[in-house]
Amino acid sequence: MEIPYTVSTRPDTGLWNAKVGIWLFLASEMMLFGGLFSAYVFLRLDAEPGYWPHGLLNVPVGTMNTAILIASSVTVVLAWAALKMRQFMRYKIYMGITILCGVIFLAVKLAYEWPQKFEHFGAYLKTEALEKYEPYLGNHHLMEKGLPPRVEITGHLHNRAALNDPNIKEYEIALDPVNADPTNPALDRPHFLYVPPTEKIGTIEKADVERATMFLPTHSAYFASYFTITGLHGLHVLGGVLVFIYLWLPVSTKLYKRNPEHLANRVEVAGLFWHFVDLIWIFVFPLFYLL
């Protein structure tokens, strides 16, 4: 049996069915991500001064990934336009570039950005211990300028065993620039370029620490929402790439020969999903990387 309205439009809606389907799905996706962003706003507004970290993510890498995703949105729409013009080779090329962009985006996230976070360490200090670690925090300097205080010391953990061994009483951290030179006015606000931890080692007694973890979802509400939202977004990118690969394989060449408009409609629908994924990232990027 032939499935109706894959190419021709239904007289009552004026649409072919898959288009209604994808928009219903995207409407449910709006609510899914809407709920998560709403939770983000809630957590962020509720954070005490100094407890919502800034400048912990790599901005140039994030900017590059944003550009890659935008470029792939352009190429997928060009792939669709090529099909509409019945230029199949061009379609294959544009779709190939789109798939490549999606794969690069995921690779950067999974092989570089996330692992780099898992290697980074942060220790939130108890309020009464803040004064003791003033040489690493520079809070007097910040207060004079009316900036929020620093309550965490970050960097690379030298004695990894300290995480699990209760006999080790202190953390030895290769300090991030901001804790190595906390009164440097150039470091009052985050920078565009990522600067790795310095050679300077800071020692922090466990007794003074409120909470200390690697940069994992357990680290803070910030990283919990970061990993949840970028993780879910990454799954969407993966889903989109898989669909695009299917639309790129020989099975789609067969469909093209049988009914090119049907393939064009499939690409349009997959493209709509892809643009939505891009659209979510346009909000994620400034909220997590920049502000």
Next chain:
Amino acid sequence: MNNPPDVSPDPSEHEQYAHDVAHHVKKYMMVGGTLLAFTALTVFLSYVNFGTQKANVAVAMVVATFKVGLVAAIFMHLSAEKKLIYRILIFASFFVLALFWLTYLAWYDPIHH
């Protein structure tokens, strides 16, 4: 019209059709370029001090909303779509707003603030 029209069965019209689609392709490229430029602008503005952190967030969200509007209107063809799709989206937007309203209620707690 935002969408290129379907290929006409009449071969004599093909040339005109290809010309129309080529025009759309140019538009898609320009929108892509604008989006990239506004990404750079977002990054730049985040290092400008607008007084408070909240002001910086507001500026970034204005730019992001503009970018999202471009993606939705041009790439997703929402600038010229059928009524049913707008209905679906308005319905969903209502619930999205309700989700944010819950956050607002929690934040605007008259007892704690």
